Amino acid sequence: MLILFVLTLLACNKHSYGFGSDPKISCIESEKQALLKFKATLIDEADVLSSWGSEPDKTNCCKWWGVKCNNHTGHVTVLNLSKISPSFSLSGHVTVVSISSSLSGKISPSFLELQHLKYLDLSWNYFSGNFSPIPNHHLGNVSSLRYLSLRQNLGLSVGNLEWLSYFPLLRHLDLNSVDLSQATNWLELVSKNLPLLEHLDLSSCGLPNPVPHLNFSLSLITSVDLSENSLSSSIIIDAFGKMISLVHLNLYDNEFAGSIPKSFNNLSRLQSLNLMENSLTDQLDKFLDKLSGKSLQILNLEWNQLRGTLPDLTRFSSLRELHLPYNQLTGPFPTSLQLPNLGALNLRGNQISGMLPDLTVSHSLTFLDLGHNSLNGTIDKSVGQLSRLEYLDISSNSLEGVISEAHFSNLSSLKFLDFSFNSLVFNISSNWIPPFQLDVIRLASCKLGPDFPKWLRNQNNCSELDISGAGISDIVPNWFWDRPPNLVYLNLSYNQMKGLVPDFSVKFSDYPSIDLSSNRFEGQIPRLPSKVESLNLSKNLFLGSISLICAITDFALSYLDLSSNQLSGWIPDCWEHFQKLNIINLANNTLSGKLPSSLGSLSQLRALQLRDNNLSGELPESLKNCLELKILDLGGNRFTGNIQPWIGTHFTKLIILSLRSNNFYGDIPLGICQLNNTHILDFSQNDLSGMLPRCFGNFSAMIHRYDSMREAIDFVYMRGRQGDNSEGYIAAIYLANALVQWKGQEREFGKNLDLLKIIDLSSNKLSGEIPQEIASLAELVSLNLSTNNFTGKIVEDIGQMKNLESLDLSANRLFGQIPATLALLHFLNVLNLSNNNLSGKIPLSTQLQSFNPSAYSGNPQLCGDPLPNKCPGEEEGTKPPLIATGNEKKIQEEDGDKLITQAFYISMGVGFAFGFWAIFGPMLLSSISGYACFKFLDKLTDWLYVMASINLARLQRRLQS
Numbered sequence: 004m005l006i007l008f009v010l011t012l013l014a015c016n017k018h019s020y021g022f023g024s025d026p027k028i029s030c031i032e033s034e035k036q037a038l039l040k041f042k043a044t045l046i047d048e049a050d051v052l053s054s055w056g057s058e059p060d061k062t063n064c065c066k067w068w069g070v071k072c073n074n075h076t077g078h079v080t081v082l083n084l085s086k087i088s089p090s091f092s093l094s095g096h097v098t099v100v101s102i103s104s105s106l107s108g109k110i111s112p113s114f115l116e117l118q119h120l121k122y123l124d125l126s127w128n129y130f131s132g133n134f135s136p137i138p139n140h141h142l143g144n145v146s147s148l149r150y151l152s153l154r155q156n157l158g159l160s161v162g163n164l165e166w167l168s169y170f171p172l173l174r175h176l177d178l179n180s181v182d183l184s185q186a187t188n189w190l191e192l193v194s195k196n197l198p199l200l201e202h203l204d205l206s207s208c209g210l211p212n213p214v215p216h217l218n219f220s221l222s223l224i225t226s227v228d229l230s231e232n233s234l235s236s237s238i239i240i241d242a243f244g245k246m247i248s249l250v251h252l253n254l255y256d257n258e259f260a261g262s263i264p265k266s267f268n269n270l271s272r273l274q275s276l277n278l279m280e281n282s283l284t285d286q287l288d289k290f291l292d293k294l295s296g297k298s299l300q301i302l303n304l305e306w307n308q309l310r311g312t313l314p315d316l317t318r319f320s321s322l323r324e325l326h327l328p329y330n331q332l333t334g335p336f337p338t339s340l341q342l343p344n345l346g347a348l349n350l351r352g353n354q355i356s357g358m359l360p361d362l363t364v365s366h367s368l369t370f371l372d373l374g375h376n377s378l379n380g381t382i383d384k385s386v387g388q389l390s391r392l393e394y395l396d397i398s399s400n401s402l403e404g405v406i407s408e409a410h411f412s413n414l415s416s417l418k419f420l421d422f423s424f425n426s427l428v429f430n431i432s433s434n435w436i437p438p439f440q441l442d443v444i445r446l447a448s449c450k451l452g453p454d455f456p457k458w459l460r461n462q463n464n465c466s467e468l469d470i471s472g473a474g475i476s477d478i479v480p481n482w483f484w485d486r487p488p489n490l491v492y493l494n495l496s497y498n499q500m501k502g503l504v505p506d507f508s509v510k511f512s513d514y515p516s517i518d519l520s521s522n523r524f525e526g527q528i529p530r531l532p533s534k535v536e537s538l539n540l541s542k543n544l545f546l547g548s549i550s551l552i553c554a555i556t557d558f559a560l561s562y563l564d565l566s567s568n569q570l571s572g573w574i575p576d577c578w579e580h581f582q583k584l585n586i587i588n589l590a591n592n593t594l595s596g597k598l599p600s601s602l603g604s605l606s607q608l609r610a611l612q613l614r615d616n617n618l619s620g621e622l623p624e625s626l627k628n629c630l631e632l633k634i635l636d637l638g639g640n641r642f643t644g645n646i647q648p649w650i651g652t653h654f655t656k657l658i659i660l661s662l663r664s665n666n667f668y669g670d671i672p673l674g675i676c677q678l679n680n681t682h683i684l685d686f687s688q689n690d691l692s693g694m695l696p697r698c699f700g701n702f703s704a705m706i707h708r709y710d711s712m713r714e715a716i717d718f719v720y721m722r723g724r725q726g727d728n729s730e731g732y733i734a735a736i737y738l739a740n741a742l743v744q745w746k747g748q749e750r751e752f753g754k755n756l757d758l759l760k761i762i763d764l765s766s767n768k769l770s771g772e773i774p775q776e777i778a779s780l781a782e783l784v785s786l787n788l789s790t791n792n793f794t795g796k797i798v799e800d801i802g803q804m805k806n807l808e809s810l811d812l813s814a815n816r817l818f819g820q821i822p823a824t825l826a827l828l829h830f831l832n833v834l835n836l837s838n839n840n841l842s843g844k845i846p847l848s849t850q851l852q853s854f855n856p857s858a859y860s861g862n863p864q865l866c867g868d869p870l871p872n873k874c875p876g877e878e879e880g881t882k883p884p885l886i887a888t889g890n891e892k893k894i895q896e897e898d899g900d901k902l903i904t905q906a907f908y909i910s911m912g913v914g915f916a917f918g919f920w921a922i923f924g925p926m927l928l929s930s931i932s933g934y935a936c937f938k939f940l941d942k943l944t945d946w947l948y949v950m951a952s953i954n955l956a957r958l959q960r961r962l963q964s
C-alpha cells in the first residue's frame with residue numbers, strides 16, 4: 004500500500020541558448036508572421052502574450068515576451084512560453100516559481116517556420132490536442148531545434164514519435180507527462196533519430212515496454228529520466244549499459260525486478276542512479292558489484308526488496324547520498340564506513356542490527372536516518388561531533404543507555420531530532436544550554452522525567468514537540484506555556500503531568516494539533532485557539548462544561564477527543580462550521596441533555612463516540628446526514644425513542660453500532676438490515692420489542708471475510724501539519740474501539756476488531772421465533788439473544804455459524820431439542836442455554852459435554868451429560884460411545900489447543916490505542932544534478948501507517964500561486 008508522489012523538476016540549462024537579445028536587433032518580418040500564426044491558435048486568457056502583436060509599438064518581435072533573437076542575424080532562436088521557472092533554495096530544494104499564467108489551446112506547427120529556432124520550451128501549460136510537427140516540404144527537411152520541452156502539458160498527445168526524425172539536432176528532449184502509451188517503438192525512434200541527444204526525459208508518459216531493438220547507440224546521452232512509467236523489460240535495462248556517457252539515470256517508480264546487468268559497470272561517469280520503488284530483489288553486495296564505484300554520488304534504492312548486509316562501501320569514495328530505506332537489509336554495519344563525502348545516509352525501515360556505526364569520518368553528514376531498524380547497544384558520544392548534522396533519526400530501534408550533553412556537544416546545525424521508541428534515559432543537567440535550535444523534537448518514550456526537561460526552555464523555534472510517555476510527573480512550568488507560539492504539534496500524552504493548563508487561545512498560532520491525553524491535568528477545559536486541527540484532552544481530570552469548544556471557529560478541526568474526564572453539562576450546539584471533523588469522542592464523562600441538531604451538519608464525521616454519559620432524549624433527525632459514519636457508539640446513556648430506519652439506510656458505512664444500555668423501545672426496523680459493513684451490532688439492555696426481522700441474516704460483513712477490513716476499521720485521519728512549514732501532513736490512525744459484552748464480561752476492544760463480529764440483543768423484550776436466516780452469519784463470533792421472550796426452536800442450522808465462540812440464548816422461552824449441529828461449532832467456548840424450555844438429550848460431542856452444567860440448567864426436560872439427570876433408558880456406567888460426526892477427529896486434535904481459537908488472538912485492545920503515527924516530510928534529497936524531489940509518502944508498515952500526505956489541492960494551489 005504505497006502511494007508516492009514525486010515531483011521532479013528539471014533545472015534547465017538555459018544559458019547556452021543565448022537568453023537576452025540585444026535590444027538594437029529587430030526581428031525578421033517572416034518570423035514575426037510565423038509567431039503571430041503561432042499565437043493565433045493559443046488561448047491566452049490572462050493576456051500573457053500582450054506584448055505580441057502587429058500594432059506599430061510592437062513591431063520588434065525580438066522584444067516579445069518569451070522570444071529571443073540572435074544578436075547578429077536577428078533570427079528568432081528561443082521561444083520560451085513555460086509557465087514556471089524552477090528556483091533553488093539554499094538548502095537545495097526546488098520551489099516552483101510561477102512566472103506567468105497558463106496558456107492553453109493548440110500548438111501550431113508554424114513554429115517550424117522559425118528556421119533558426121534552437122530552443123522551444125512550452126512546459127507547464129494546458130496545451131491540448133495533437134502535437135504533430137511535420138514540416139512542409141518547402142521549409143527544408145529538418146529543424147534546427149536543440150532543446151524541446153513539452154513538460155507537464157497533461158492534455159497533449161504527440162502521436163507515435165515518428166516526427167522525431169525532423170529534429171536530428173536535438174540535445175534535450177523533455178516530454179514528461181505527455182501520453183506515449185501507444186509509442187511501442189519509442190526506444191528505437193529516439194536512438195535512431197537523435198544521435199546527439201544528451202538529455203532525455205520521458206517520465207510519467209505511460210511508456211510501454213519497447214520492442215526489441217539491437218542497433219542501439221545513444222553514446223552522447225548524459226541524462227535519462229524514465230521515472231513513473233511501468234517499465235519492466237530487460238531490453239531497456241540492457242540498453243542503459245551501452246550509454247557510456249550517462250551521468251544521471253532516473254528509473255524511479257517502474258517495475259524493474261531482480262537486479263541490474265553487469266554492463267552497468269561500463270557507466271564509469273554515472274553520478275546519480277535512482278531506482279527507488281522498483282522490485283529489485285538482489286543481494287545488496289551483488290548489486291553494488293555491478294556499479295562502477297568511483298564517480299557515483301547519489302544512489303537511491305528506496306522501497307525495493309534488496310537483501311543481505313550492508314557491504315564495505317569504501318570503493319564508492321565520491322558517494323554523497325545513499326538512500327536504502329524500506330528494503331530488507333539485515334545484519335550489522337560493516338566494520339568501517341569510510342565515506343568522507345557522505346552527506347545523507349538513509350537506511351530507515353530495514354532490519355539492520357548491532358551497534359550504531361562510527362560516522363565521524365563522514366564529517367559532511369547532514370542527514371542521518373536509521374529509524375525502524377534493530378540497532379542495539381548504547382549510543383557512542385562521538386555522534387555529538389557531527390557538526391553539520393541537520394537531521395538525526397534513530398527512532399524505533401532497541402538502543403539503550405544514558406544520553407548526556409556530550410551526545411549533542413557539537414550538533415550546532417541540528418534541526419530535526421528523533422530518538423523515540425528506544426530505551427534511552429536522558430541524564431542532562433538542568434542548566435544545560437543545547438548548541439542547537441531544533442524545529443522538530445521527538446523523544447516519545449525516552450525517559451526524560453520525572454522533572455520537566457529544562458533544556459527545552461531555549462528551544463524557541465520548535466514547531467513540533469513530542470515528549471509523550473517520557474515519565475514526566477511534574478507540573479508543566481509557565482515558561483513552557485509562555486514560549487513563542489510556534490508549535491504546530493504538541494504531544495505531552497502518557498505522562499503524569501499535572502496542574503492547570505493556561506488559556507490556549509494565545510499560546511498557539513497556526514492550526515496546532517494538541518495532545519495532552521493520559522495525564523493528570525485538571526480544572527476547566529482551557530480556552531482554545533480559534534484554529535485547531537486536532538485536540539485530545541482525554542483521560543485527564545478536566546471538569547465542567549465543554550462549551551468552550553465553540554471558540555474554535557475555523558473549519559479545520561478534524562479530531563476532538565475529550566473522553567474519560569469529568570466533564571458535565573450539555574453538548575453545545577455549534578457544530579455547523581466543523582466541516583472537516585472526522586472524530587468526536589466525548590465518552591465516559593457526565594454530559595447530559597439532548598444531542599444538538601447541528602451535529603447533523605458534520606458531513607465528514609466518521610466516529611461519534613458518546614458512550615457512558617447521561618445523555619437523553621431522541622436522536623435528532625438531522626443526524627442522518629452524517630453519511631460517512633463508521634462508528635456510532637451511544638451506549639450507556641438514557642437515549643429514548645424508536646430506532647429509526649435511517650440508521651440502517653443512511654449509515655451504510657457503519658462498522659460499529661452500539662446503542663446498548665439506553666431506553667430505546669419499539670420494533671427493530673427492517674432498514675437496519677442494510678448495514679452491510681457492520682461488525683458490531685449492540686442493542687442490548689433497551690426496551691425493544693416485537694419480532695426479529697428475517698433479514699437479520701443479510702449483514703454481509705458477518706457473512707464474508709474481507710481482507711481489507713482492518714483498513715476499513717482503522718481509518719487514517721489528518722492529525723495536523725508537520726512542523727518546519729513544509730508540505731507534509733502528519734497522519735494518524737484512529738484505532739476504532741468498542742466496549743462490548745464478551746464472554747460474560749464488559750471489555751473494550753481495540754486491536755483485532757476486524758475479527759470481532761458480534762450481535763448482542765440481550766436484555767430486551769424481543770419475541771417470536773429466532774429467524775432461521777441468522778444461521779447464514781458464518782463469520783459471527785458472538786451471538787447474545789439472552790433475556791428476551793424468544794420462543795420456538797433453536798435455529799436448526801446453527802452449525803453453519805462456524806466461527807461462533809460465544810452463544811448465549813439463556814432466559815428465553817425456547818423449546819424443543821438442542822440441534823445436533825451445535826456440536827459442529829469447534830470454536831465455541833462460551834455457551835449458555837439455561838432457563839428455557841429445552842428438552843431431550845444434549846447432543847454428544849467433546850465440546851458440548853465439557854461446558855459447566857449451568858450452561859443447560861433451568862431446562863427441566865433437558866437430560867444427559869453434563870447435566871446430572873440421565874435421559875430415560877440410559878443407565879449409570881454404560882455411556883454409549885460418542886457419535887462420530889465426521890468432525891470428531893478434528894475436534895479431538897484441536898482439543899489440546901483449545902485456547903488457540905480466534906479468541907486467543909483477540910487480545911485486549913490497549914484502550915484508546917490510537918495515535919500511532921509517523922511522518923514523512925519532503926525528503927532531503929539535495930541536488931547535485933539539477934534534480935530535486937518533493938516527496939510525500941503513504942506507507943504502511945506493521946504497526947505504523949503513514950498517510951500520503953500529499954495534499955494535492957494544496958500543492959496545486961502552491962503551483963498556481
Ligand SMILES: *[C@@H]1O[C@H](CO)[C@@H](O)[C@H](O)[C@H]1NC(C)=O
Nearest residue numbers: 020021022023024025026074
Ligand atoms: C546578446 O545581447 C545581449 C544584450 O546586449 C547580451 O546580454 C547577450 O549575452 C548577447 N547574446 C549573445 C549570444 O551574444
Ligand SMILES: *[C@@H]1O[C@H](CO)[C@@H](O)[C@H](O)[C@H]1NC(C)=O
Nearest residue numbers: 356357358377378379380381
Ligand atoms: C545486540 O543484538 C545482537 C543480536 O542481534 C546480540 O548478539 C548482541 O549481544 C546485542 N548487543 C547488545 C549490547 O545488547
Ligand SMILES: *[C@@H]1O[C@H](CO)[C@@H](O)[C@H](O)[C@H]1NC(C)=O
Nearest residue numbers: 543566567568569591592751
Ligand atoms: C472513565 O473515566 C475514568 C476517569 O474519569 C477512568 O478512571 C476510567 O478508567 C474510564 N473508563 C474507561 C472505560 O475508559
Ligand SMILES: *[C@@H]1O[C@H](CO)[C@@H](O)[C@H](O)[C@H]1NC(C)=O
Nearest residue numbers: 655677678679680703704709
Ligand atoms: C454495501 O452496500 C453498498 C450500497 O448498498 C454497496 O455499495 C457495498 O458494496 C456493499 N458492501 C458490501 C461489503 O457488501
